[in-house]
Amino acid sequence: MSTATASTLSHGTATSLPPARKPRPVAEFLSTYVFSKDHKVIGLQFLFSTLLWFLIGGLLALAVRWQIAWPWSDVPVLGKLFAQQGGQMAPEFYTMLFTMHATVMIFLVIIPILAGAFGNFLIPLMIGADDMAFPTLNMLSYWFMWPAFLLFGASFFVEGGAASSGWTSYPPLSTNVNSAPGSGWGQTLWLLGLTMVGVSSMLGSVNYMTTIILMRAPGMTMFRLPMTIWAMFITAVLQAFALPVLTAAGFMQLTDRMIGTGFFTPEGNVVNNSLASTGGGQPLLWQHLFWFYSHPAVYIMILPAMGMVSDILTTFARKPLFGYRPMVYSIAGIAGLGFIVWGHHMFMSGMNPALGITFMVSTMMIALPSAVKTFNWLGTVWGGRIQFTTSMLFALSFVSMFIIGGLSGIFMAATPVDIFIHDTYFIVAHFHYVLFAGTAMGVWAAIYFWFPKMFGRTMNEFWGKVHFFLTFIFLNGTFFTMHILGAVGFPRRLADAYHYETFHHLQPLNAFMTYCAIGMVASQIIFAANFFWSMFFGPIAGRNPWNSNTLEWSAPSPPGHGNFDFQPVVYRGPYEYSVPGVEKGHLMQTDPPNALATAAAAAH
Amino acid sequence: MGSRLGGIFWSLIFLAVPVLGVATFAIAPSYNIWLPKNVSEHGSSIDGLFYFILALTGVVFIATEGLLFWFIWKYDAAKAKGPATYIHGSHTLEVVWTIIPAATLLFLAIYQMNTWADVKMRRPAMAPTVEVVARQFEWRLRYPGRDGMLGTRDDLFLTNDLHLPVDEDILIQLKSMDVLHSFFLPNFRIKQDAVPGMKIPVWFKAKETGQFDIVCAELCGWGHYKMKGRVTIESRADFDRWLEETYARQEATQPAPEDTVAAAAD
Amino acid sequence: MNASAISLPHGHDGHSHSHDDGHHDGHGHHGPVLQYQPGLPLSRGKLIMWLFLSTEIMFFAALLGSYVVLRFGAPVWPKPHHVHLSEPIGAFNTFVLICSSVTIVLALESARANKAGQAKLWMLLTLLLGTLFLGVKGYEYQAKFSHGIFPQSPRSRIYEKPDLYYGSAVRARLGDPVIIDKLKELDDTPADKLTAEQVSARARLQQIRKMVASPEQQAFDLAVVADQVMPLPTEGPGGSHAGDGGGHGGHASGLNDIFPWLKLPAVIPGGNMWASTYFLLTGFHAIHVLVGLIVFTILLGYKLGPKDAGKIENAGLYWHFVDLVWIFLFPLLYLF
Numbered sequence A: 001m002s003t004a005t006a007s008t009l010s011h012g013t014a015t016s017l018p019p020a021r022k023p024r025p026v027a028e029f030l031s032t033y034v035f036s037k038d039h040k041v042i043g044l045q046f047l048f049s050t051l052l053w054f055l056i057g058g059l060l061a062l063a064v065r066w067q068i069a070w071p072w073s074d075v076p077v078l079g080k081l082f083a084q085q086g087g088q089m090a091p092e093f094y095t096m097l098f099t100m101h102a103t104v105m106i107f108l109v110i111i112p113i114l115a116g117a118f119g120n121f122l123i124p125l126m127i128g129a130d131d132m133a134f135p136t137l138n139m140l141s142y143w144f145m146w147p148a149f150l151l152f153g154a155s156f157f158v159e160g161g162a163a164s165s166g167w168t169s170y171p172p173l174s175t176n177v178n179s180a181p182g183s184g185w186g187q188t189l190w191l192l193g194l195t196m197v198g199v200s201s202m203l204g205s206v207n208y209m210t211t212i213i214l215m216r217a218p219g220m221t222m223f224r225l226p227m228t229i230w231a232m233f234i235t236a237v238l239q240a241f242a243l244p245v246l247t248a249a250g251f252m253q254l255t256d257r258m259i260g261t262g263f264f265t266p267e268g269n270v271v272n273n274s275l276a277s278t279g280g281g282q283p284l285l286w287q288h289l290f291w292f293y294s295h296p297a298v299y300i301m302i303l304p305a306m307g308m309v310s311d312i313l314t315t316f317a318r319k320p321l322f323g324y325r326p327m328v329y330s331i332a333g334i335a336g337l338g339f340i341v342w343g344h345h346m347f348m349s350g351m352n353p354a355l356g357i358t359f360m361v362s363t364m365m366i367a368l369p370s371a372v373k374t375f376n377w378l379g380t381v382w383g384g385r386i387q388f389t390t391s392m393l394f395a396l397s398f399v400s401m402f403i404i405g406g407l408s409g410i411f412m413a414a415t416p417v418d419i420f421i422h423d424t425y426f427i428v429a430h431f432h433y434v435l436f437a438g439t440a441m442g443v444w445a446a447i448y449f450w451f452p453k454m455f456g457r458t459m460n461e462f463w464g465k466v467h468f469f470l471t472f473i474f475l476n477g478t479f480f481t482m483h484i485l486g487a488v489g490f491p492r493r494l495a496d497a498y499h500y501e502t503f504h505h506l507q508p509l510n511a512f513m514t515y516c517a518i519g520m521v522a523s524q525i526i527f528a529a530n531f532f533w534s535m536f537f538g539p540i541a542g543r544n545p546w547n548s549n550t551l552e553w554s555a556p557s558p559p560g561h562g563n564f565d566f567q568p569v570v571y572r573g574p575y576e577y578s579v580p581g582v583e584k585g586h587l588m589q590t591d592p593p594n595a596l597a598t599a600a601a602a603a604h
Numbered sequence B: 001m002g003s004r005l006g007g008i009f010w011s012l013i014f015l016a017v018p019v020l021g022v023a024t025f026a027i028a029p030s031y032n033i034w035l036p037k038n039v040s041e042h043g044s045s046i047d048g049l050f051y052f053i054l055a056l057t058g059v060v061f062i063a064t065e066g067l068l069f070w071f072i073w074k075y076d077a078a079k080a081k082g083p084a085t086y087i088h089g090s091h092t093l094e095v096v097w098t099i100i101p102a103a104t105l106l107f108l109a110i111y112q113m114n115t116w117a118d119v120k121m122r123r124p125a126m127a128p129t130v131e132v133v134a135r136q137f138e139w140r141l142r143y144p145g146r147d148g149m150l151g152t153r154d155d156l157f158l159t160n161d162l163h164l165p166v167d168e169d170i171l172i173q174l175k176s177m178d179v180l181h182s183f184f185l186p187n188f189r190i191k192q193d194a195v196p197g198m199k200i201p202v203w204f205k206a207k208e209t210g211q212f213d214i215v216c217a218e219l220c221g222w223g224h225y226k227m228k229g230r231v232t233i234e235s236r237a238d239f240d241r242w243l244e245e246t247y248a249r250q251e252a253t254q255p256a257p258e259d260t261v262a263a264a265a266d
Numbered sequence C: 001m002n003a004s005a006i007s008l009p010h011g012h013d014g015h016s017h018s019h020d021d022g023h024h025d026g027h028g029h030h031g032p033v034l035q036y037q038p039g040l041p042l043s044r045g046k047l048i049m050w051l052f053l054s055t056e057i058m059f060f061a062a063l064l065g066s067y068v069v070l071r072f073g074a075p076v077w078p079k080p081h082h083v084h085l086s087e088p089i090g091a092f093n094t095f096v097l098i099c100s101s102v103t104i105v106l107a108l109e110s111a112r113a114n115k116a117g118q119a120k121l122w123m124l125l126t127l128l129l130g131t132l133f134l135g136v137k138g139y140e141y142q143a144k145f146s147h148g149i150f151p152q153s154p155r156s157r158i159y160e161k162p163d164l165y166y167g168s169a170v171r172a173r174l175g176d177p178v179i180i181d182k183l184k185e186l187d188d189t190p191a192d193k194l195t196a197e198q199v200s201a202r203a204r205l206q207q208i209r210k211m212v213a214s215p216e217q218q219a220f221d222l223a224v225v226a227d228q229v230m231p232l233p234t235e236g237p238g239g240s241h242a243g244d245g246g247g248h249g250g251h252a253s254g255l256n257d258i259f260p261w262l263k264l265p266a267v268i269p270g271g272n273m274w275a276s277t278y279f280l281l282t283g284f285h286a287i288h289v290l291v292g293l294i295v296f297t298i299l300l301g302y303k304l305g306p307k308d309a310g311k312i313e314n315a316g317l318y319w320h321f322v323d324l325v326w327i328f329l330f331p332l333l334y335l336f
């Protein structure tokens, strides 16, 4: 594997070169920026689309928070647009809000921004390839997102509104058209949109795997890959094996709704005073199929961030990654174990409690590889020379926040405790810590870090730090308090819980959280301004503004078509920082060994 | 990049995480933002487990966040002298920090099993005290009446107003007519989804009398938020009296439902 | 922020003859043709095909898993004969598909041996066998449809048990104006224009109509009606239907078979869920067959010489997979 023969090397890139085109201005523009097959352009297309949806998802979250803090009070702006009763939210509108908030955030933001934007942009660059193995397929994987964007987007405007049975879409609520006002076209469009996201991810994942297996630069053995690539690789494996199950299940739910196959409807189901026309199915079957995908999916939503954070931490701690191989094995461990823990979402579902015990044990075990990762990050920071760039601050906060989100997972993994906290805000706290405070912070770290490679300019550090500071404060204000809210048993997905004696004193706390959420969303204006301003007016970055080691930093910023203006050859692992005896302190993967000798000689 | 002051500032921000985190948990009980009063027999072992995990994760939390702060503080490039330590890892450390959490988690996994079995697996051998049928958006209750059997002519029907005797084993038969619901009694540390097509037993023993909330904890449609019931725990004597009175009221206001109708609801 | 702290091992020289193919990229860089160190001795096309097939395995695994769960969770499940599945037809189709897997291999061999003409023939044969499979499948579907077995809302013509809902469905069907006319026509047909079987069936049908028309619906046994409409044959030779009063067990000609236009609702316990899963599994399989056929048609447009062997091989891999899925489906659906 490590020594490439001349014959294997020579079979080459000819297949992946885009066809020749005549340079006509409009066609040129279209082929460069719209129907581009260049992985970098596709990556940026994903980035811009997902950031836009991030904003939408954030605004939906604000509407959710508004209702929880001040139930049935007039909603500013949104209320005028949508709600029926003079600006006041209807309860079914609330169910739609959090369903679509989660759907947008998960399927249109986090998954595509990690795999689609960063996966696309970084994989060929970091392994020394000129593009993906199948550029056309790659382009299609972006264009399959558009039907999804349109279907989800359109569903807000159909009769009855968008899907409103939670992002988990549990039947019979989701399959029986009589069961909810929003259960008309909205739910059907939701299922179709999901299928499109599925096709997109599937096209992407097989392409990524092929590229990483076959198109690494000479000398780039598997164990010299940067953690980002390892994470993307294993994420692609997860997607390829878990997603088809959701696609199958989604289709079954679709036929249940459209033609009444009844897979998930029990016999004799009476909804809204009318007997369901079909039956004989099992509601729990959907939950099994859904979580068989969606548990691995939560790792799809964090592994790439973990990989990117590892690379950023080492760069700005100026230190080799602590325990490279354990880090790789733990990603693989998380992915492997991730397939056998799905039942921990179903402890209270009526599933056999004995089965619950086996899921509990496997869930406990999945904390182990995460523990290994956490300790190795700490080991990486230890003894480093930390440079407080915005990117580093976000990366450090990823570690800090992931610990919180992970530890709350232990409470829920403990089945008896889950009896009390299941479907309360404790869960909501847990997954916002891993998803928002974890992954989204990791994504920001990555944006600040690779922005120079994407646009050839660096983002403004001062405003970046202001953005970090405000986001960090407000996010903890919003989400940390959810833990204690959950400890009271405050249920999730309730439009108004204050009429319960147990919960009526919790409104002020919720109002506080909503203020923080407003602050959090408002802080993003700074980010958006910084982002767009820097794209055009930021200081020009050279090839390697952070003195980092991996291959992409030896290419021009931004890299041209074909990425490299030389043949990259890899001589070492990606984390050679603060190498003793090397004057510039770090050794890029492409620095030839004789550079080490000369540098060592120069040092004496 | 970054002055010395910057490093101090950012380290303190990261120190604030464990400090404020612990503080939040410490003061929450005094604002009554904490576990609601427990009145069931098994609830104390669930709470005990909660506190145990809180302590365990609390230690891990303070230790890891503390270390993170300390490293950020100490290894600020603007402050620390010389280059970073050139080290690629430590085999011993990897083994240690795999084995210790593994042992801890395995212990936790085994330690909690008994409680789980008590609440969900060791069903008391008795006839159901009451049948609870969830429906959009109410709790329909059916008591077996004098003959102690469900599905007979003297069944007692009620909605949302559950009465149960104190200090006795209670077995609820949980069903749903339409979609998923979840029978959540915060003060009893009881939660169980109601699944159409399934009969799921739920059991517990109340330690105290009083009135408590029944919450629906599984999204069941637009009215999910208002699917509220009340459970009244009373002495056996009070309970029997209430049963008699309610039964008499039912007899007076409506003819006894046919057996067939009752059976059809099964 | 020093940009130049990089040493370029090969600089701009070396391999930079590269892809000057007239394409003009936005940044004006023209890199060399890059060399790689492949981790597996496979072409890109073949590797991605294998990976794609592994996602397909998970897809069908989910469907098959659901089938198993639904089937063993169901209180009753119909025997293959209750739902008019014929093992010989299924076995024949299995055979057809296996043959087509052989012919595609032969096409590949011929292409590799530079016998393009032969390769075309084998490919055409594969296409024909695949089409034959779909044709047989279509015939089988037609048989199900004509017995009212299909998943549809509100209900197909299949009922779980002969209950009140069933009774009213029968009454509704018999009250349909179109059927009333047809029935009148049947009543008026002289007996010598009908076969013996039809005559006796007509008598039984008249009895049922009388029963259904009578106001006391409890007075007759809907189970008997169901049995007349579509008797459920028992397994094994010479066996007769349990609780069978009419003496016509064993052979499955109920009223619906004798008078196909009648389309009376029938009782098949577990039949609806059976239909849902049957059409789900075989439907997705058929879609995959169809995709294969489209691929073969496209391939027929190529020369099919050694240069196209890679394409044939990938198509063949896919086709073997589709074949394999059927090898699982056939026993699950037809034999158990």
Ligand code: HEA
Pocket (backbone or CB within 6 Å): A168, A298, A299, A301, A302, A344, A345, A363, A364, A366, A367, A368, A370, A371, A372, A374, A402, A403, A405, A406, A407, A409, A410, A412, A413, A414, A418, A421, A422, A423, A427, A430, A431, A434, A435, A439, B057, B060, B064, B101, B104, B105
């Ligand atoms: C990126 C997303 C992500 C990640 C990484 C995780 C990680 C984990 N999750 Fe989470 N989870 C979600 C996203 C995620 N989850 C979502 C979205 C839901 C809700 C879905 C819904 O219902 O809508 C959910 C729900 C959920 C449930 C269901 C709760 C319920 O509905 O009742 C459970 C139960 O076990 C659980 C457990 C865990 C565990 C044990 C981990 C572990 O992997 C965490 C491991 C990490 C650590 C433990 C921290 C670091 C380790 C150390 C510092 C070492 C020392 C530690 C010890 C010795 C304890 N999660």
Ligand code: HEA
Pocket (backbone or CB within 6 Å): A051, A052, A054, A055, A057, A058, A059, A061, A062, A064, A065, A098, A099, A101, A102, A103, A105, A106, A110, A165, A166, A167, A168, A428, A431, A432, A435, A436, A440, A478, A491, A492, A493, A494, A495, A517, A520, A521, A524, A527, A528, A531
């Ligand atoms: C990745 C996933 C993700 C993310 C990021 C978020 C982000 C947020 N969520 Fe999310 N949430 C979920 C996933 C997520 N959520 C899920 C899965 C559920 C469960 C749903 C269910 O029950 O079915 C849920 C439910 C949920 C609830 C519970 C509702 C209920 O149960 O009743 C609440 C309540 O407070 C909430 C609040 C928030 C808030 C305030 C944010 C904030 O963090 C949002 C902040 C947003 C921004 C900061 C926007 C930033 C914008 C940009 C960066 C764009 C910049 C633009 C350019 C450069 C062009 N969410």
Ligand code: CUA
Pocket (backbone or CB within 6 Å): B134, B135, B136, B137, B180, B181, B182, B216, B217, B218, B219, B220, B221, B223, B224, B225, B227
């Ligand atoms: Cu019933 Cu929610």
Ligand SMILES: [Cu+2]
Pocket (backbone or CB within 6 Å): A294, A295, A298, A341, A342, A344, A345
């Ligand atoms: Cu999970």
